[in-house]
Structure formats: C-alpha cells, structure tokens
Amino acid sequence: MKRIVLFTVLLILGNSLLGQTKKMTAFKPAQHGFKFDNNFKNIFIDAIDWRTGGLCGGMSYASLDYYYARDIPAPKTTLRPNEGSALQKYLYNRQVTSITSNLDKWAEIGFNPGGARNSEFFKWGVENKKGSRINELRAFIDRGKPVPLGLQSVGEKDSDPGNHQVLAIGYDFGTVRDLASGTYKRKMKIYTYDPNYPNETMTLVPDFNGQVFYYMEKPHMRWRTYFVDQNYRTNRPIRTSLKDYPNDGKVHELVFEFGVGNDDLRGGNDNLNLTLFFHNSALQRVYNVNKGNKWIDDYAQSIVIPLRRPVPLNTIKSVQLNTVSGNDNFNLNRLLIHAKGFGMNKKIYDKRGAPLKRFTGRDKVFLANINSKSPTVASRSSTQTGSGSVGQGKSTSTRKPIDKLRFWIRTGDDDLRGGKDNLNIVVHYRNGKRQLVKNVNKGTRWKDHTTTSLDIKLNQPIYATSEISKVILQTTFGGGMGGDNWNLNYLHIVAYKGTTKEDSFYEKGGNDQRLYRFTDKNNAFVAKR
Numbered sequence: 001m002k003r004i005v006l007f008t009v010l011l012i013l014g015n016s017l018l019g020q021t022k023k024m025t026a027f028k029p030a031q032h033g034f035k036f037d038n039n040f041k042n043i044f045i046d047a048i049d050w051r052t053g054g055l056c057g058g059m060s061y062a063s064l065d066y067y068y069a070r071d072i073p074a075p076k077t078t079l080r081p082n083e084g085s086a087l088q089k090y091l092y093n094r095q096v097t098s099i100t101s102n103l104d105k106w107a108e109i110g111f112n113p114g115g116a117r118n119s120e121f122f123k124w125g126v127e128n129k130k131g132s133r134i135n136e137l138r139a140f141i142d143r144g145k146p147v148p149l150g151l152q153s154v155g156e157k158d159s160d161p162g163n164h165q166v167l168a169i170g171y172d173f174g175t176v177r178d179l180a181s182g183t184y185k186r187k188m189k190i191y192t193y194d195p196n197y198p199n200e201t202m203t204l205v206p207d208f209n210g211q212v213f214y215y216m217e218k219p220h221m222r223w224r225t226y227f228v229d230q231n232y233r234t235n236r237p238i239r240t241s242l243k244d245y246p247n248d249g250k251v252h253e254l255v256f257e258f259g260v261g262n263d264d265l266r267g268g269n270d271n272l273n274l275t276l277f278f279h280n281s282a283l284q285r286v287y288n289v290n291k292g293n294k295w296i297d298d299y300a301q302s303i304v305i306p307l308r309r310p311v312p313l314n315t316i317k318s319v320q321l322n323t324v325s326g327n328d329n330f331n332l333n334r335l336l337i338h339a340k341g342f343g344m345n346k347k348i349y350d351k352r353g354a355p356l357k358r359f360t361g362r363d364k365v366f367l368a369n370i371n372s373k374s375p376t377v378a379s380r381s382s383t384q385t386g387s388g389s390v391g392q393g394k395s396t397s398t399r400k401p402i403d404k405l406r407f408w409i410r411t412g413d414d415d416l417r418g419g420k421d422n423l424n425i426v427v428h429y430r431n432g433k434r435q436l437v438k439n440v441n442k443g444t445r446w447k448d449h450t451t452t453s454l455d456i457k458l459n460q461p462i463y464a465t466s467e468i469s470k471v472i473l474q475t476t477f478g479g480g481m482g483g484d485n486w487n488l489n490y491l492h493i494v495a496y497k498g499t500t501k502e503d504s505f506y507e508k509g510g511n512d513q514r515l516y517r518f519t520d521k522n523n524a525f526v527a528k529r
Contacts, residue, residue: 021179023138024170027146029193029201032067034059036080038195040088041299057165058095059195060148064167065094065237067146075240079255079302083293090238098165101231102150106163109152109225121152121225122211126185134173136228137190141171148229149192154212154222164223167193169201189216190226245342250310252341254319256303259334260295261355263444267294270325274305277317279374284308288324297331313339313346314375319368323359331355331444335368353453358442372498401461402495402502405471407440409452412487412514416446416475421484425456426472435459439476451490465495465505470528479520486518491527505529 040055066074081088099106109121128134140147151164173179174187190204194215203216204226214222245252254276265272267290276284286305295301319337323330333356337349349368357366405427416423418441427435437456446452462468471493477484490509495502506527509515516525 019176020172021174021176021184022170022172023141024191025141025144025146027063027067027167027169027193029169029197030199032074033063033193033198034074034195035076035078035198037198039080040091041296054196055091055095056195057098057148058091058093060165060167060193061094061098061232061235062091062237063193063195064146064148064232065235068234069237072237072239077240077304079257079304080300082301082303083290083295085291086238087240094235097235098148098229098232102227102229105150105227105229106152109150109227110163112155112224115155118211118224122206122213125213125225126188126206126208128173128179128182128184133226133228134188136230137168137171140228141168146193148232149190150227150229151213151223152225152227154224164194164196165229166195166202166204168228169193245340245344247342248310249312250341251307251313251316251339251344252310253304253306253339254316255338255340256289256305257334257336258295258301258303258332259336259352259356260297260299260301261331261333262297263329263331263355263358264297265290265295265323265330266325266328267292270323270328270330272330273322273324275320275322276305276307277320278311279315279317279371281309281311281315295330300334310341312375313344313348314371316348316370317372317374318370319349321357321366321368323364325359325361325364327361328359329361330359332357332359332366335366337368337370353455354451356453358444360442369499399463400497401463402465402497403458404496405456405458405505406494406496407452407454407456408490408492409446409454409473409488410490410509411446411448411450411452412489413448414485414487414517415448416441416486417484418443418445420476420478421486422476424474424476426474427456427458428469428472429460429462430467430469431460433460446486455496465503465529468495468505470526471506473525473527475518475523477518477520477523483520487514488516488518488525489514491515491525493527 038054038056038059063074066072075087081091112118112121125133137147146167146169149166149168151166153162168190170191172187172189173184178184178187185206185208188206192202192204194200194202200217202218204213205216206213210222212222212224213226271288271292272290274286274289284307289303290301316339333354334352335349335356336347339346339348348370351368359366407425422439422443423441425437425440435458440454440456441452473488473491475486488509489512491506492504493506494504506529518525
C-alpha cells in the first residue's frame with residue numbers, strides 16, 4: 001500500500017514538473033482593446049512644425065484604465081479620435097505619462113553606441129534569475145495583471161518599427177522543467193495587445209541568431225530588447241457615449257472622414273463649418289467642426305454628426321462645407337461620408353482629388369451632392385412614366401444636361417511650378433462659344449510623377465460630348481532663365497451629369513511616357529476627338 005501511495009505522489013510531482021507554464025490574464029484584445037488603429041499624427045510643437053507619430057503608450061495605458069474601471073466600457077468606435085477630441089486628448093496625456101514615468105528605463109536601453117551592447121540587451125530579455133525581465137513579467141501575469149512593456153528599436157534604417165509600447169497579457173515558457181533547466185529560452189512566448197493591431201493577440205518571441213525579439217505573426221517587426229513597465233498607475237478613464245439606434249429604418253448619424261491634403265486647416269480663427277440639406281425638412285448647421293483645432297496636412301480626420309431628427313436615407317440631399325477664414329488656404333483631398341442607423345452603415349459619398357477642393361480666402365464653399373432628386377418627385381415621375389405613351393422619347397427640357405468635366409492630369413519628370421507659372425483650361429463648344437478657366441492648379445505646385453484630379457463646371461447647357469469641339473490646356477510660363485517647363489504624361493477628360501459618369505471625351509498618355517512638354521514657346525496642348 002505504501003508503494004502505491006509513493007508511486008502516486010511521484011506521478012503527481014512528475015506531472016507538475018512536466019506541466020505547461022502558459023498563463024493568460026483575462027484581458028482580451030477584441031474585448032478590452034481599442035477598435036481603431038494607432039496611426040495618429042500628433043502636433044507636439046506647432047510653431048516649429050514638430051510632430052510625433054503614434055500613441056502606443058497612451059493606448060496601452062488607457063486600455064488598462066478601461067480594463068480596471070468596470071463601470072466605464074472601453075470605446076467601441078472604429079474611428080480614430082479626431083485631433084482635439086476628448087478621447088484623443090486623454091490618449092495623448094496617457095502617452096506623455098507612459099514616457100515620463102519611464103525616462104530612466106528608456107535612457108538605459110537607449111545608450112548603445114555602435115551597437116556595442118546588443119548582446120547584453122538581448123540577454124536581459126531572455127535570462128531567468130532574480131530581478132530579471134522574465135521574473136518581473138511573471139510577477140504581474142501570475143497575479144492576473146496585464147503589464148505594459150517598452151520595446152527598444154533595433155536601430156536599423158531600412159526595416160525598423162522604432163521604439164514601441166504594448167501590453168503584456170500572458171506568457172508561455174514551455175514546461176516547468178524547461179523553466180527550471182533553461183531550455184525555456186527556445187520556447188518562450190510573450191502574448192501582447194499591440195495598439196497597432198486591433199482585436200489581435202500578438203506573440204513576441206526571441207531570435208537567438210539575430211539577437212532580437214519579433215512577432216511570430218509579423219516577423220519583420222523586430223526590437224532589440226524590452227523592459228517591464230512597473231510604474232503604471234490606474235487612472236479614471238473618460239466616458240464616451242455610444243447610442244443604440246432604434247429599429248426605425250432611418251439614418252441617425254453621419255460619419256465624415258476628411259482627407260487633408262498638402263495644405264493644412266489652420267484652426268484658431270480659421271475653421272470649417274458644415275451644413276446638411278434635406279428634402280422636405282429643415283437644414284442642419286454644424287459650426288466649427290474642427291473645434292478650433294489644427295488639422296495637419298497629409299492626414300485624415302473623422303467627425304461624427306448626430307442628426308437632430310432621424311431621416312430616411314433618400315431624403316439626404318447634400319452636404320455643404322465652407323471655411324471661415326481670413327487668408328488661410330486648405331486642401332481637401334478626400335471626403336468620405338457614411339450614414340449610420342440600426343443595422344445600417346452605408347457609404348453615401350466618396351470623392352477624391354489632388355486636391356478635391358482647395359479652399360482659399362475667396363473660394364470657401366464645397367457642395368457634396370448625395371440625392372439630388374426629391375423622393376416625392378421621383379415617385380411621381382415613375383408613376384407618370386408608367387401611364388404615359390410607350391415609345392415616346394424624353395424632350396430636351398426634361399433631360400439632365402452635362403454639367404461638368406472631370407480631368408485626370410499626370411505630371412512626368414518635370415513639375416508644374418505654380419506661383420506665376422500655372423495652367424489655364426479652355427473649353428471650346430461647337431456653337432462657337434468658349435469657356436476659359438484660369439489657374440486650375442490654384443497657384444500650387446504639381447510635383448513630378450503625381451496625378452491630379454479636378455472638375456470644371458460647364459457654363460453652357462450641353463447634352464452630349466459631341467457638342468464640345470476641343471479642350472485646350474494652356475500654360476502661363478514666361479521665357480528666359482527663370483521660365484518654367486512642365487512634362488504632361490497623361491490626360492483623361494470625362495463628362496459628368498451630377499455624380500453620374502456620362503462619357504469619356506479624351507484619354508491619352510501613360511505613367512512613364514511623355515505626352516507633351518510645355519515650355520514658354522510651346523504653351524498649348526489641344527485635346528479633341
């Protein structure tokens with residue numbers, strides 16, 4: 001009997017020695033992490049245009065704040081918070097805290113002249129002894145507490161994600177025997193919530209040949225070493241509202257994405273207003289949608305506009321943007337609008353250009369047409385058509401005319417300078433009339449190997465592209481040493497009726513082949529069918 005008991009005890013001890021070490025906290029990225037990407041651009045010192053990228057530390061700290069604050073749910077939005085919004089400010093402040101509370105750690109692993117300490121730093125991350133990184137990590141995870149990690153850049157120019165901050169939510173060092181014997185090193189895994197990869201659990205592992213740490217899921221993401229951030233302290237997070245829509249089939253809010261081009265919206269006294277127009281109901285104005293904040297160039301900003309009164313989708317007529325400014329200019333490269341309601345998330349507008357619209361001190365209005373025809377008129381028109389005579393064509397008075405030409409213009413290996421060297425476009429109609437549009441580039445430079453899209457509204461009612469005899473591109477270059485030259489590689493002109501493509505008038509050229517070279521003497525290119 002004693003032998004049986006002894007055998008059983010040894011069997012239990014043996015199994016415990018062979019048991020797995022894997023430990024996970026209750027933190028789940030899909031449930032407790034943020035739903036939007038960490039692709040922030042931050043205005044650090046505006047006066048000298050000093051910007052920083054990303055809020056990984058702020059998002060890691062804030063996700064823990066929400067995790068511990070059981071009465072305040074984490075934001076469910078998939079939209080990156082807009083510059084100056086309450087959530088963006090909160091994340092930014094937590095970012096600052098995450099860095100300033102670990103300045104000594106960052107300084108310690110950042111001092112590595114010529115890579116002399118590469119092996120030393122890597123060893124810190126894999127050794128298992130008293131006070132080691134591994135034991136610091138286990139002390140938190142074993143108590144069920146996620147803990148932030150600081151990841152040090154490998155210092156390479158070509159493929160370097162840079163210094164980074166994530167949240168460790170679990171680990172695996174193989175078996176207990178592996179951990180005791182040292183063979184754990186080839187099996188170690190640190191599971192993380194990485195703000196760069198929403199809803200995913202990432203696995204950080206060591207590469208002993210390269211002496212770096214990398215993600216199994218993204219092997220190109222590599223870091224020299226890591227430290228365990230033991231200085232995190234909980235902070236009461238902000239509450240964000242998320243309404244549950246009633247099942248009424250109506251639009252309850254519009255989500256706007258503004259793609260800022262290479263000229264920012266200044267903010268301060270230079271802001272953006274928005275007006276919503278509806279069929280059969282009062283308009284809705286929203287003043288200063290950027291809240292006086294600067295929208296930096298080459299960046300996207302998202303705004304959610306709740307409707308004062310929910311409406312059917314087909315009653316949303318248009319959206320007008322207008323700037324309120326003195327002498328500020330602002331390039332809008334993209335406008336994307338989604339309509340949201342119960343079970344509804346529908347894209348209703350998506351236009352791009354380079355720019356789509358350039359706002360200036362004199363040109364301050366942009367109109368986005370969504371449903372130009374009233375639903376009551378459309379219904380009446382359909383009824384009348386059904387009861388009318390078969391085979392009768394529409395009269396010219398009821399046909400919708402072509403109202404604009406859209407141009408796609410690609411620059412070759414010599415740019416359009418802008419300033420005093422600009423482009424005019426002349427539309428010639430077959431009735432002998434002509435329409436001159438000056439300075440279509442608005443005095444801005446069109447860089448080498450870039451494509452620009454622009455619209456010209458026609459001032460003559462035409463119903464077919466055959467009513468246009470030709471379109472002339474005409475430059476304003478001067479001669480002499482200071483004169484500009486410009487290579488045109490591609491030109492495409494399409495006629496539109498409202499937002500509907502009617503016909504292609506002209507298309508010629510390609511990305512890498514010169515179509516025409518503009519100089520002070522050769523300043524006109526004729527496009528005709």
